[in-house]
Amino acid sequence: MKAFKVVGIIILLLAGLILIVPLFMPETSSVKATKSIEASPITVFRQVNKLKNWKNWSPFENDSTMVNAFEGSEQAVGAIRSWDGKKAGTGKMTIVESEPYTKITNKLEFADSQGIGSWKFDQQGDSVIVSWEITIKDLSYPFARLMGPVMKYAMEPLLNSGLSSLKEYCEKQTKPAIINIIYTEGISGLAIYDSVRVAGIGNLLEMNYGSLMNYIKKRKYSIAGAPIAVYHNWDPMGYIRISAFIPLEGKFNGKGNIKEFNIVPGKAVFTKHFGGYDSGDTHWAIEDYLKDFNIKTKDFIWEEYITDPATEPDSTKWQTNIYYPIKE
Template identity: 30%
Template structure:
């Protein structure tokens, strides 16, 4: 009984000490870290705004490779989220709470039962690239804030943020180095007629939609004996990172306009367009679009939707992805 009494006195003493220390300890932790990334503002923003990229540059994933990440829908832009579990990293959920392309975005992290924290990203064009700043803010409830007197919490977060920015810089700059190798041409895009299946889909499920719908359009064109004017295409009318969706069509170009029940007929008039010939897997097309977006901005040009991807190579007959040719066309608005 005496031992219990002594133990109770010790516990009460520690609680009292924490209460006193909590009065003098800081309750907030706020910091920011920055680096200059040698890449266009849009490219840096686009990478951070796409949660699918985070595992490849996250400092916490690097420290805990066994971390299991479950991506939510959407996975890009405001409202995008993912959750994680890991022996070292615990459990939690992160969400993009706002996104203003290409200048800034904010995120909130919930550490399941252990509080939360907010972060803010800003992207500012500077000489030599994009000034990228990652800021952190959290509030410790009283009296638990007393622990800040004994732990270098701010230093630990700063170290993680510095490493994350270093990894992000490596990834984006590697992507930016590949972009200048692309030859962007201004060409005359002739009149095009397409038979297509068009719908708005989640960007994350786009591959499955194309794999399902492209054969359907091909079979319909073949079954109707319609003369083709090229290889299968993807048409992109919108690309909304805020909702993680795209209004797109899986299409076959025809020699002349034709209607068919269950399919949409799409006509694209003769006009000027930017063209890039991309050799490689379809996974590399994101860098192509980012490069063209940057070119449009620099040259003061405006794209006229839809953007066209023409998949020239028969991937079944050619297993070597380095030989796959995709022609990417950006029709141009009001260009003579």
């Protein structure tokens, strides 16, 4: 009987501890990991900001039974991922804050709790210091609060593993193009408006630039800049509408299919492409930049061909300036 009484007292004490100790424990629990990655913050940021990219590095992707669903925006604020798996359990992640290349905040929802995922990207020279922190909020009384301190020891290795995988993946990627927003002065000159399928763009521009140069030289007009191609649309399966455009200064007049043409001053997203005239990857990089900053552009773009292939045979040195005018 005495033994039973002792056991009973121990059980009561343990029960008391389980009920009393959590009263003084925090309702939140946080874990944080940091890693230096030798890559552009643009590259690293985009791996986190687009939720479908998490499959490339996330430590939570090793559940073969996990089923993912994506909704909302493709990336940045409003992007949502939900999952269900035997190991991963059920959950949902929503991007609620996205500051390009510096900060991302995720809202986390689990079966019996919720939390916040915080990311910071701090560029240091040729590297970026990446910080990933997960905070679980509103831990239920009493057992979740008791388990709160355990989360740090369980989750920290996972976060470090994820950042190591993110580092390995990002350091293998090519450096992104340097893109920024500039103010462009107005440009005036003469142009020939035409249309052609993608495969014929080069031949069409060569022909129309030739016609423009013959017309300009015959009238001794003053050329003010490199040749420009203005793309009024992009339809890979149909016809591309293009204006071959030569900037001029002073007085000039058009005739027939050679018309006066103007690009008004304003802000534009700008980058330089080096290489042949197949600048598709650079345009994709600009499209990503526009999505990162949610920038709306006008219904045309232009390319400025700085290098003359007749004087520079090495196509890797050819420079093309690319402009996407911004809607004001």
